[in-house]
Amino acid sequence: MRAAMVTALGGPEVLTLVERPDPVPAKGEVIVRVRAACVHPADIAARVGQIPGGPVPPPFMPGWDIAGEIVATGAEVTEFAAGEQVAGMIPWYLTRGSIGAYAELVAADPDWLVPIPPGLDPIAAATVPLNGLTARRALDMMALTEPTDVLVTGASGGVGGFAAQLATQQGHSVYASATHDDEDWVRGLGVHTVVPRSAQLPTATVVLDAVPLGEPAGAAARPGGVLLSTRPTPPVDPAKRVRQEVVLVQLDRPALRQLLESVAKDQLRTRVAATFPLAEAAEAHRRFEAGAVRGKIVLVP
Structure with missing residues (x-):
């Protein structure tokens, strides 16, 4: 071979x-x-x-x-x-x-x-597998019990795109950051608001820094909120009491099966x-x- x-x-x-x-x-x-x-x-x-x-x-x-x-x-x-x-x-x-x-x-x-x-x-x-399972893991780590506001950076990418869709489907108000050329595609994911990459990030209770951007994403996390990133990023001021964690992908066959079925049914876009x-x-x-x-x-x- x-x-x-x-x-x-x-x-x-x-x-x-x-x-x-x-x-x-x-x-x-x-x-x-x-x-x-x-x-x-x-x-x-x-x-x-x-x-x-x-x-x-x-x-x-x-x-x-x-x-x-x-x-x-x-x-x-x-x-x-x-x-x-x-x-x-x-x-x-x-x-x-x-x-x-x-x-x-x-x-x-x-x-x-x-x-x-x-x-x-x-x-x-x-x-689907690596990106979708990372996004699925991020949603699980958010541990949200009721709808809230979620900011996703890199929403035009693999992890960010899946995460924005999954969070929207769970009833959260998703603010999705994307470059100008990707704004229409990200808007088609059903998110609440598309944030131009050139604009200042809005504050949110939960931030998934899928790019990751680092400090700008940390600044967007509200006090007492959650900041997740796909790689280690600078620590947020401890006074903000932000739960800050790195999302590490895990093998999860039931989740992967569900993700693939959702893509096959056009319920998730890639x-x-x-x-x-x-x-x-x-x-x-x-x-x-x-x-x-x-x-x-x-x-x-």
Whole structure:
């Protein structure tokens, strides 16, 4: 099989297409033929060696999200069979590149996977796991028992977009920050108010800093409120009594199944900016790092 490997820490050029032996399922594993793999900021961070826990020594394989077809199952696998369409999240924080999504075939733990609902395109499905589960985790961490006002930065992005929709569906008044070119798309998510990125952020009881912006988001959190971010940000003045936490994604199969079903039913929106063949993984990273990407970039092995 072919895989895109990080052969040295550095720029996009270190992503190299290599030939590797086809994986054989061990006991309790399945083999997934990857039809789509999403490119994430975490992949870029791993490639340049700026990830929690320190850099992963090359060579390693990036990639968290996969969608595809099961082509083989190992002993004691009863939940899935060859031919089933699945999507899932490789827990890259555990595999650290020994298994990644940038490949034609992936040996996966069935606990990482759920069925793709009928009619949902694998490219769209691949945009959901990491971003959707992070957004779902953020909503759970908010621990809101009644409707309130929620500010989401980066609402045009993957995590922010899903979080804005989920919070709106829970009855919260969502103020969504977005760049000028994305305002119409974010408005279509059903949020209460779209806040131009150039404007000062309004104050809110709960702030999800999905970009993250850091200090401006902290300043927007009301005293006694909640500030969640996707990466560590500067501490808020203790006098404000703001509960400040970092959102860390967790594998949650029931939640992922529900997210995919919602996308399949058009109850949640996602968008794809561009697709690239696996052989052009380096170019996909260049496109991502160039910025102004409207939606997700997806590799199609």
